[in-house]
Amino acid sequence: MGRLNAGTNEGKQHFCHQHVLKQIVNPTETLNCNACEKPNNGNKPFYGCSTCQYFLHENCFNAPRILNHSSHPSHPLTLHQIPSYAGGSYICNACGSVGNGFCFNCADCEFDIHLQCASCPSSILVDKHPHQLELHYGYTVDSEYVCDICFVMMNNDNWFYYCGGCDFASHLNCAIISPEVGVFPKQQRPNPNSSLNSHANAAVEMINSVNDDHDRLIAAQIRAQIEAQGRRAMLDLF
Template sequence: MAEHQHYSHPHLLKFHKFGLEGATITCTGCNFPCTDDNPLYSCCTCKFYLHEQCFDAARMLIHSLHPAHPLTLFPYPTYKSGSFICNLCNKSGSGFCFGCTTCDFDLHIHCANNNNNETALAPNIIKIKAHPNHPLHYLSKPPTHDDKGSRTCDVCGTGCESDIPTYRWAICDYDAHLGCVSLPETGKRQDHPHELKLLHVNPFETFECDVCRGTILQNHCMYLCKSGCDYGMHVKCVLAKVTEKAPMNDMQFQVDMFELQNHMKMNQMMIDTMSGYKYYEHFR
């Protein structure tokens, strides 16, 4: 079997034309699941896997959202937090990142390749741990809900906008944002000493979010403290500030969460700029 070198990994990678049959693995680059019918590259010793399209991704590109500077493909985020916020979909990421270190502009690899409405790197069909019994199909535009006018992501609980791609299994009426099928397995907040883990299946009938004080529905994913201190939150609240206010209506909540995430990203930019934390020269 032929072996190939990729700049992001020190070992040679083996190419599998039809994936790894029966294995449940995730691409290190885009954090999307690797399905049996998707070619991939692997280093099984390190549990490092790349979709063929992630392996072949350009090292640099010009994107319409940031035409002033070229974006460089980094093998992992350049921030101390170990994650980044995508400037296109506003979701966090921990895998490959197209970034401009001058402007602290970042894009998921799949969002960057959705440039000018071109086909994204996202697979057409995937399986996720939050909905393991059925495959989800990629839709460039989600269908409208007959009585509500819009759909809700069953991973994070926020609305699925009509012009944002989603994954869907129609029989179960299950929807998931493009960014929500590749959420980081772990996370960290500055106001909590322990690492958080992503619960793909929520075991709690009711759980009060320790960030927004709202109720986390059992059919939605959540983040929970790995150390067992009963500290948890909505997926959408990982980057938000703690509030003592009563839960607000869903629309206002989404607006405020969007603003808070942007605010947190700006704070991180300031911290990184002041500390001079840049390592990208290593990958030039």
């Protein structure tokens, strides 16, 4: 199976498995990750339970339990070890393929995406095109796109990479030949107090404006009084 890292013999506990998972470095055989369903790639470390033959990539092991993703800004996504559907599988809303391993899920909307799809970069370069492609989370039914790499019609509900200047489109799996779990982008949610703060700031600005107007009015009245007194003094002299 591969040797265990001497510094991690105690291993780590993961919510998905009842036993402690120990780190495996330089595995000597192919190990399939139970989370993303992909085999080990190169010499990247795994966490595993040899008793149960249960393995996770290190990146999959460290995947967040809750993810705020730009593709589904209305609700946070929850990481599930087992699909919550009766059939034991799900259709990924990102790439359109079937998944049986871990998924990020929104139960309210029946929205599911693979771990590796959730960590797709927002932009990418491919060999088939000279410009950077931007990630899009589907398109309207009025539009139609054919993948410029495999020349197959794309589903408007699925994500794709696109260069607007050249009208060049690509499936996720065509752009990313060997997808793996990486950095998970986060949707920056608005501060719930931002509207309150903006109202408060507007109120302060209004008060300051009123105060400024009031100060200008008082100053004008004082100037008028001084000028009137000066005119009366000059008349007295004459």
